[in-house]
Amino acid sequence: MTVAVIGAGMAGAAAARTLHLAGWQVEVFDKGRSAGGRMSSKRVGGHYLDLGAQYFTARSDSFNEQVSQWRAANVVSNWPASCYRFEQGQLRQSVDNTLRLVGNPSMQAPVKALLADIAVHLDCRISRLSLVADKNGQTGAGWYLFDEHNQRFGPFKALILALPPVQLHTLLTTAVAADDAADHELAPILNQLQAHSQALLPCWAVNLQLDRPAPIDADAIFVKEGNISWLARQNSKPARDNKAENWLVHFSPQCSILHLHAKPTQIAALAKAELELIFDLPLSVTEAICHRWLYAQINPAVCPAAPDYHPGLRLAFAGDWLKGGRVENAWLSGVAVAKEIITHG
Numbered sequence: 001m002t003v004a005v006i007g008a009g010m011a012g013a014a015a016a017r018t019l020h021l022a023g024w025q026v027e028v029f030d031k032g033r034s035a036g037g038r039m040s041s042k043r044v045g046g047h048y049l050d051l052g053a054q055y056f057t058a059r060s061d062s063f064n065e066q067v068s069q070w071r072a073a074n075v076v077s078n079w080p081a082s083c084y085r086f087e088q089g090q091l092r093q094s095v096d097n098t099l100r101l102v103g104n105p106s107m108q109a110p111v112k113a114l115l116a117d118i119a120v121h122l123d124c125r126i127s128r129l130s131l132v133a134d135k136n137g138q139t140g141a142g143w144y145l146f147d148e149h150n151q152r153f154g155p156f157k158a159l160i161l162a163l164p165p166v167q168l169h170t171l172l173t174t175a176v177a178a179d180d181a182a183d184h185e186l187a188p189i190l191n192q193l194q195a196h197s198q199a200l201l202p203c204w205a206v207n208l209q210l211d212r213p214a215p216i217d218a219d220a221i222f223v224k225e226g227n228i229s230w231l232a233r234q235n236s237k238p239a240r241d242n243k244a245e246n247w248l249v250h251f252s253p254q255c256s257i258l259h260l261h262a263k264p265t266q267i268a269a270l271a272k273a274e275l276e277l278i279f280d281l282p283l284s285v286t287e288a289i290c291h292r293w294l295y296a297q298i299n300p301a302v303c304p305a306a307p308d309y310h311p312g313l314r315l316a317f318a319g320d321w322l323k324g325g326r327v328e329n330a331w332l333s334g335v336a337v338a339k340e341i342i343t344h345g
C-alpha cells in the first residue's frame with residue numbers, strides 16, 4: 001500500500017521511516033529545498049547556522065533508542081554548552097543536568113537520516129488535495145495530491161499531513177472545495193482544526209556574526225525578560241567547522257508578534273541592541289541573517305485535542321503541536337500515526 005506524507009520535518013520523517021521499515025511504500029513531499037522543517041539550518045560560506053530548533057532532549061525510552069542509533073551513525077552529538085540565564089538585568093551561570101543533543105553537522109541531520117532510502121519530493125509545495133472515490137462513488141478510497149504547477153501525484157491509499165495546524169487546515173480545505181461528498185466527512189475535522197490555529201506562535205531568528213569572539217564564558221543564554229528568549233554561540237556546537245563568532249538570537253513570541261511585518265534590517269538592528277545590552281559591551285556585527293518563523297513553538301495556552309487518525313478517510317495528522325511541542329514530541333507523533341495506519345491497514 002502506498003502512503004503519502006506531506007511535510008519532511010521530524011514528524012513526517014519519523015512517520016515515513018516507521019512505515020518504510022514495516023515494508024510500506026512511502027513518498028514524502030516538502031516545499032523546502034531540503035528536509036528538516038523547523039530543524040532546518042542555513043548553509044553560509046560552507047558552514048551551517050541553526051536558525052530554528054537549537055538542540056533537543058530525549059526523555060522517553062523509544063526516543064532514547066532512536067538517539068542511540070543516530071549516535072552510532074554519527075548523526076547527533078552532545079552539546080556540552082555552558083549555560084547562563086539573564087534576569088533582573090543580570091547574567092548568571094545556570095547549571096543543570098540536561099543532556100542537550102544537536103545534529104551533525106546541522107540540526108536537520110537526524111531528519112535526513114530518517115529519510116534515507118525513501119522517495120522525497122523537495123521544492124514541492126502541495127497546494128491541493130482530492131479524495132478518490134471508489135466504484136460506488138464513496139470517498140475514502142485514497143488521495144490525490146497536486147503541486148503548485150497542478151502536477152498530480154497518486155493515488156495514495158493513505159495520507160499523513162505532518163504540518164503545523166494552520167497549513168494543515170488550509171490544505172484540507174482544498175479537498176472540501178473539490179468534492180461535495182468530502183464536505184460531509186471533513187467538515188467536523190476542519191472545525192476542530194480551526195480551534196488549534198493559535199497552537200504555534202511566531203519567532204524571529206537572527207544570526208549575528210561578530211568581528212571577534214565575545215569575551216564571555218556563556219555558550220547559551222536563557223533570557224527571562226525583555227524582547228528575546230534565547231541566545232546561542234553557534235560556533236560552540238560540536239561538528240561545526242565554523243571558526244567565526246556567530247550568535248543566534250531568538251525573539252520572544254510577544255516581540256515576534258509585535259514585529260511580525262518588520263523589515264529584516266530593523267530586526268537585525270534590534271537583535272544587535274539586545275545582545276549589547278545583555279553582554280554589556282559594544283559589538284561590531286559583520287553579517288546578519290534573519291529568518292521569520294510564522295509557526296515556531298507551542299503556545300501553552302492552546303491544548304490540542306484533535307484525534308490524529310481518521311481511519312474512514314485513511315487520513316492522519318502528525319506534528320509536534322499534537323503532543324506539546326519540541327523535537328522529541330514531533331518524532332513520537334510521527335511514529336504513533338504510522339503505527340495506527342499499520343494496525344488499521
Ligand SMILES: Cc1cc2nc3c(=O)[nH]c(=O)nc-3n(C[C@H](O)[C@H](O)[C@H](O)COP(=O)(O)OP(=O)(O)OC[C@H]3O[C@@H](n4cnc5c(N)ncnc54)[C@H](O)[C@@H]3O)c2cc1C
Pocket residue numbers: 006007008009010011012029030031032035036037038039051052053054055056057124125126127162163164167171203205250293295296297318319320321325326327328330
Ligand atoms: C525558532 C525555533 C526554536 C526551536 N527550539 C527548539 C528547541 O530548542 N528544542 C526543541 O526540542 N524544539 C525546538 N523547536 C521546535 C522544533 O523545531 C519542532 O518541535 C519540530 O522541528 C517540529 O517538527 P514537525 O515535523 O512537527 O514540523 P515542521 O518541522 O514544521 O515540519 C513541517 C514541514 O511541512 C512542510 N510544509 C508545510 N506546508 C507544506 C505544503 N503545502 N507542501 C509541502 N510541504 C509543506 C514545511 O516545509 C516543513 O518542512 C524550535 C522551533 C523553532 C522554530
